[in-house]
Amino acid sequence: MAARKSTRAKPNVSKDELLGHYKEMLLIRRFEEKAGQLYGMGLIGGFCHLYIGQEAVVVGLEAATEEGDKRVTSYRDHGHMLACGMDPKGVMAELTGREGGYSKGKGGSMHMFSKEKHFYGGHGIVGAQVPIGAGLAFSDKYKGNDRVTFTYFGDGAANQGQVYEAYNMAELWMLPVVFVIENNQYAMGTSTKRSTKSPSYWERGAAYGIPGEEVDGMDVLAVKAAGEKAVAHCRAGKGPYILEVKTYRYRGHSMSDPAKYRTREEVQKMRDERDPIEQVREMLLTGGHATEDDLKSIDKDIKAVVNDAAEFSKTSPEPALEELWTDIYVDA
């Protein structure tokens, strides 16, 4: 591993917190690597969008949430599900289209939900989750509680008109929603430079009166701090908040993307110099919070969790044929 400077000194970060972030990010990375492997083996079909490289975004923001807060995102959703505590087995089995998956195999990689963990999908139409997220926040405001909804979308979705329709209503009705723009710099193959002359996405909320800020999405502690600020704003009844989290995906847009729109060097440079997991690893080691052996042991445990999930996803049976006809309507 290339040596790198550790990020800003954060003396108030505890060992437990750092280890927690490390484990959660590593779980996502190992899970996604395994998913990529299963895809290559033909066990996962269709579209499969991996989150590798972006782990600090969702882990940092989840660290800023409380029980009952909601989250909704796009089709690049595996990381969000793991970070909010959904079972890796259920997620992986959904990827393989099995009965044990979160949607009984009927949703797939892009469409998973968990009422228990307040995870509302898993949406395949770019940008559609943004007004939905505003609506989830609307339901909390209507009920009079102080829960907050995290609505994640990418730099590609940020050019959809419905995002701005949602901004307008969210501020108009002071909805407790954090709009999180995961700017990984590429909307499939189109770089932000080629899709807008207004590349500071967080600033676009100003037109509606929504405050926002840009965050280093490769630094989990910076993300968490920004998340806490945004959540406090929402819980105080001050309306929505925008976080533009600058991040990077190492893999292609989906498994079938050859990623010819960027150089191998660009990706490698990001991995070597900015990797979110390596940054925390460095902090753990230099801060004396963990030894190489400790981290190896953690890695081993996580691999075991991921292997169990993969095993479950292979052995869980395909859904019963009768399932074709269920869950279309709720009995009135």
Added chain:
Amino acid sequence: MATEILMPALSPTMEEGTLAKWLVKEGDTVSSGDIIAEIETDKATMEFEAVDEGVMGKILITEGTEGVAVNTPIAVLLEDGEDASALPAASAPAPATEAAAPVAAEATPAPAQASAPVAVVEVTPDWPEGTAMKTMTVREALNSAMAEEMRSDETVYLMGEEVAEYQGAYKISQGLLDEFGDKRVIDTPITEHGFTGLAVGAAFGGLKPIVEFMTFNFAMQAIDHIINSAAKTLYMSGGQMGAPMVFRGPNGAAARVGAQHSQDYAAWYAQIPGLKVVMPYSASDAKGLLKTAIRDPNPVIFLENEILYGRTFDVPDLEDFTVPFGKARIWREGTDVTIVSFGIGMQYALEAADRLAEDGISAEVIDLRTLRPIDYDTVLASVMKTNRCVTVEEGWPVGSIGNHLSAHIMQHAFDYLDAPVINCTGKDVPMPYAANLEKLALVTTDEVVNAVKSVTYR
């Protein structure tokens, strides 16, 4: 030269109105642009401006008069110096060439009172025998359905353009803001895609939104959320969460509003698994089905019709009257042919049945009421009895509800058919604006009569 001031048509579907208030009196001088009266249409109270200048000679219709037909002379305007005493005692009726809204009147020949005489045979009663009835417009029926359900369930709320302070673009939500407040009756910005998605999110979050589209034409901006977000989520989530909500508003042609505001979406939505689709004709169905729709735990498309809003029907006077989905209503029993329709198509079906009766043809008229689910059994039982079927709808012919029914009848009652099923539909063209062409584009009673004569070989 004295000028007659005529009762104006102030909306595309207005046939009559109330002369609420005169703001001038006889002898007053008026200039063009002066507001001279307030007129209540079926939707709103409008100010009426003078077009010409002169002196108010005689007021022919006193204020407070209801049911003043469009184009009735309401006052006489004199030129300066003319003497009111020189006026003829009674005004001549307005010449036909000046008629402002003849198409609305012709295209919708059955105003409020005229729809009553249709012979109604209740074969499958929706209410107990002997129930007291009261007359109600479709508008009032929809309004009371929402109010009743909002009273009984705190999680039901209404959102849409102009539903609150304006009291509804078509007055369907009149009074709801006053009763339920702005937390539950919410004016949205003009942002169909956004507020529909937001309402779907609110439904995921445990509320029961009623989304009013000013017309269903505008719901095309939002159709991604209706189908991809609302209709499919229950399935995609393996039954974990869905969208208990109602999308409602006027659908289909109004009158003279052109191609982009005159489309029937019945067949579009009826194709989508995960949606329920309702299209009522009468006020009792509008009320009973809307209450059922609001209670239903699934997304429901509720297709209303602007021309029907002002029609009056008998509605059972019950505390909690609902109509189940998937149960057609036989409006009229018959033996020679089955006419199947829904929504405003019922108007043509029932008129045709009246005319056919004069020719000795006995038509059974079925109102599907809901298009998803469809009551196939009632249709098949009727066709097995009459051996002939004509379907009637306002939408386009390709992939129509009639096409679907024809296929179903062919597959399940082929041996009973004595003639091919004929689908009477709107014409396969965008809706034209010109009065004569619009009339031609819509399905007509004549076409239904001719189709029945064709399948009965008469």
